[in-house]
Amino acid sequence: MHVCKTALTVLLVCFALAFPSSKRLWGVTPVTCSSPASAQPQPTEYFVSLADNIHHLAHVSIRFPQTSGTITLDMPVWNSLYQVRDFAANVENVRAFDATGRPVPVIDSKISQWEVIATGNCIVVDYDIHLDGGGPFGSQLSGTHGFFNWAMVLMYSAAARAQNLGVQLLDVPATWGMHDLHIMGEAPAGKVEQAVGVARSYDELVDSPVEVGMFQHSTFQQDGATYHIVVDSDSNDYDSGKLQDILRKITHAAVDWMADRPYEEYTFLYHFPRGHGAGGMEHAYGTAIDIDAERLHSSMMPVASVSAHEFFHLWNVKRIRPQSLEPVDYQRAMDTRALWFSEGVTSTVGDMLLARAGLLSDRQYLDRVASEINELQSRPAHRWQSAEESSLDAWFEDNAFYRSPERSISYYNKGEVLGVLLDLRIRQITQDRKSLRDLFQWMNENYAKQGRFFPDSDGVQQAAESITGESFAEFFHAYVAGVRELPYSEFFGFVGLQVAETTVRAASAGFTTTTTSPGAQPEVVSVDANSVAHRAAVAIGDRVVEINGKPATASIDDQLAHMRPGTTVKLRLTNRRGQRDVKLKLSSREERVYLLQDLASVTPEQRAHRVAWIHGDDENGGGR
Numbered sequence: 001m002h003v004c005k006t007a008l009t010v011l012l013v014c015f016a017l018a019f020p021s022s023k024r025l026w027g028v029t030p031v032t033c034s035s036p037a038s039a040q041p042q043p044t045e046y047f048v049s050l051a052d053n054i055h056h057l058a059h060v061s062i063r064f065p066q067t068s069g070t071i072t073l074d075m076p077v078w079n080s081l082y083q084v085r086d087f088a089a090n091v092e093n094v095r096a097f098d099a100t101g102r103p104v105p106v107i108d109s110k111i112s113q114w115e116v117i118a119t120g121n122c123i124v125v126d127y128d129i130h131l132d133g134g135g136p137f138g139s140q141l142s143g144t145h146g147f148f149n150w151a152m153v154l155m156y157s158a159a160a161r162a163q164n165l166g167v168q169l170l171d172v173p174a175t176w177g178m179h180d181l182h183i184m185g186e187a188p189a190g191k192v193e194q195a196v197g198v199a200r201s202y203d204e205l206v207d208s209p210v211e212v213g214m215f216q217h218s219t220f221q222q223d224g225a226t227y228h229i230v231v232d233s234d235s236n237d238y239d240s241g242k243l244q245d246i247l248r249k250i251t252h253a254a255v256d257w258m259a260d261r262p263y264e265e266y267t268f269l270y271h272f273p274r275g276h277g278a279g280g281m282e283h284a285y286g287t288a289i290d291i292d293a294e295r296l297h298s299s300m301m302p303v304a305s306v307s308a309h310e311f312f313h314l315w316n317v318k319r320i321r322p323q324s325l326e327p328v329d330y331q332r333a334m335d336t337r338a339l340w341f342s343e344g345v346t347s348t349v350g351d352m353l354l355a356r357a358g359l360l361s362d363r364q365y366l367d368r369v370a371s372e373i374n375e376l377q378s379r380p381a382h383r384w385q386s387a388e389e390s391s392l393d394a395w396f397e398d399n400a401f402y403r404s405p406e407r408s409i410s411y412y413n414k415g416e417v418l419g420v421l422l423d424l425r426i427r428q429i430t431q432d433r434k435s436l437r438d439l440f441q442w443m444n445e446n447y448a449k450q451g452r453f454f455p456d457s458d459g460v461q462q463a464a465e466s467i468t469g470e471s472f473a474e475f476f477h478a479y480v481a482g483v484r485e486l487p488y489s490e491f492f493g494f495v496g497l498q499v500a501e502t503t504v505r506a507a508s509a510g511f512t513t514t515t516t517s518p519g520a521q522p523e524v525v526s527v528d529a530n531s532v533a534h535r536a537a538v539a540i541g542d543r544v545v546e547i548n549g550k551p552a553t554a555s556i557d558d559q560l561a562h563m564r565p566g567t568t569v570k571l572r573l574t575n576r577r578g579q580r581d582v583k584l585k586l587s588s589r590e591e592r593v594y595l596l597q598d599l600a601s602v603t604p605e606q607r608a609h610r611v612a613w614i615h616g617d618d619e620n621g622g623g624r
């Protein structure tokens with residue numbers, strides 16, 4: 001609390017109120033009750049000025065042309081990532097003005113909440129927001145581009161959340177164009193300020209992030225739809241022809257698999273930064289994906305994998321949506337046990353689509369399934385944390401200890417394995433007449449297209465039972481809600497495969513890491529006693545900045561495990577005491593590995609089932 005004590009202080013405070021932080025507002029187009037004129041008047045109008053892009057400051061004005069009484073404005077605490085990130089921390093200088101331009105008091109009434117009392121018809125609320133978080137889950141404004149996930153930028157009025165709203169960008173650099181996934185469409189350089197988007201609700205708006213800058217934009221037509229590819233990167237860092245070819249194959253395979261195409265236009269929005277970049281975020285009419293440009297030089301598979309996963313999300317989670325995530329509560333973490341299905345089984349289908357699109361060979365597909373089994377079995381926590389519990393605890397994933405193998409499994413990982421087993425069980429029961437594809441089509445018809453949300457795991461169980469006519473109670477009780485060891489041979493035998501265990505000698509640095517968010521530096525979470533790392537004083541909490549002179553990424557454990565024992569690696573580590581370099585000579589250790597192999601003898605029927613499972617030949621050949 002600040003109380004004025006002298007006339008001079010009062011004068012200074014009044015002066016500050018009349019000319020608030022003018023330094024930062026230079027070049028910002030003022031928004032008043034009368035200007036800019038409304039192109040399409042809406043109950044709530046947002047104007048976002050990009051004038052101060054080099055300081056990462058967006059200036060937001062919210063105009064309520066027709067309102068009276070108290071307006072309560074909330075800033076979401078989370079969006080897209082299942083992590084509470086308190087976006088209000090980036091907000092400063094909240095002010096309000098009435099129709100005559102006079103300041104109106106603003107009360108910071110709660111954490112992430114402000115109240116303004118409207119005295120006339122119209123009121124404008126202004127604030128600045130610092131945006132410098134890269135990646136598909138972030139929002140960024142810089143001298144080179146802007147990318148906005150609107151829930152991180154725009155406050156909302158809970159009372160008006162379901163009403164129409166308009167959004168317009170101001171003071172956009174003349175060389176920048178704009179593309180968004182659904183609401184604002186696209187505008188070429190110099191025309192951006194004429195673009196006004198109208199959303200039917202705040203929820204719809206925040207599902208439509210926007211990119212502004214000097215990106216590359218191309219389109220292709222397929223299966224009656226228009227696909228946009230928008231890339232913010234150095235055009236030498238990727239092969240645009242190859243990228244389009246991959247996306248054509250994936251989108252066609254998915255539309256064919258679902259026998260559905262619930263959109264006319266869909267956008268793949270990519271950032272390929274030099275350095276850290278990983279992850280994708282799904283939206284109903286597009287996806288935003290970040291991949292380290294360096295990785296693209298060796299292979300386009302990382303783009304294909306993330307794109308297939310995010311594309312299938314347009315059904316699973318965006319339209320086939322669990323009840324536990326609706327309505328979205330922007331003010332607190334939400335309890336959901338459904339992410340093993342909404343995320344994990346999306347990965348199952350993503351890989352399946354890559355195989356059907358011809359982007360993975362049979363062997364590569366089986367190796368991917370085996371590596372997921374390997375990941376699950378190698379985490380001790382699979383014995384006590386279920387797929388549903390892992391989903392419920394998703395919000396802990398910004399905690400490095402939580403992510404350690406002894407503490408948690410991943411709902412992506414176990415969910416992906418469960419998706420494979422569910423597919424095989426459905427095929428086994430119906431002798432290949434039905435599959436995971438029918439389960440998704442059933443859920444699409446019975447929930448998505450009816451405008452209903454499915455009751456989490458119960459809804460998936462009901463779908464499996466409806467299409468097969470058999471009980472899945474034990475499957476869901478033991479493997480989804482429970483932690484019973486997965487009896488792989490009972491499932492894979494149908495396609496002539498077995499899960500074999502073997503041991504290999506792998507290199508060991510004597511420590512393991514986790515990363516708390518995509519693109520973050522890996523953090524050491526365990527150090528083996530008497531290991532090379534232990535002797536070099538590598539400690540829990542150290543972050544690995546570089547490995548052999550290159551930026552360390554989330555895959556550093558894998559990278560080290562695949563080196564030859566005896567190799568010397570140079571690590572740059574950082575902690576609160578500063579940075580230091582260490583050299584470690586990798587030792588060797590025995591590691592248990594799971595492989596998917598042919599049974600001792602594979603029958604022609606089993607081979608046919610395997611072909612149907614990986615390629616879906618049965619599905620397109622009729623007979624159902």
Ligand SMILES: [Zn+2]
Nearest residue numbers: 309313343346
């Ligand atoms: Zn996902």
